[in-house]
Amino acid sequence: MTNVVAGLRPCGNWEMTVTRPEKTVLIVDDDGPSRTVLSIVCGSRGHAVIEAASGADALALATSRRLDLILLDVSLPDMSGLEVCSRVREAGLDTPIVMLSGHADPADVSRGLRLGADEYLTKPFELRELVARMDRHLRWESWQAA
Secondary structure, eight states, X not given: OEEEOTTOOOBTTBOOEEEOOOOEEEEEOSXXXXXXXXXXXXXHTTOEEEEESSHXXXXXXXXXXXXXXXXXXXXXXXXXXXXXXXXXXXXXXXXXXXXXXXXXXXXXXXXXXXXXXXXEEESSOOHHHHHHHXXXXXXXXXXXXX
């Protein structure tokens, strides 16, 4: 994927560009507006975005595509995000998972982490914090692939 470097203007027929590998992020949330915000954030970082509104769709996508990161809401209509996380790990996938939840109870957080989540953010959270955590895991994935 090629992006125009911010703040530089094209000079004639030539543009200064920077190339960075595109990462694929699966966003799983049954709330449409939340998915949209997360998609905009990920897209603005140069990532390809795949969206799912249910646990079943998330599992189908996670097991059939190469993903670099999963943003996973805990409260889904058909199954818990915790169950999705557990099944992803049972399938042998090590894709980083960032759980997003309105439940701030420390027991919920520790359960999510025990089931295989790499991060557990409670809502409301700062988008800056989410981006920093995403970037950390995506850098780690790039380093492991090298």
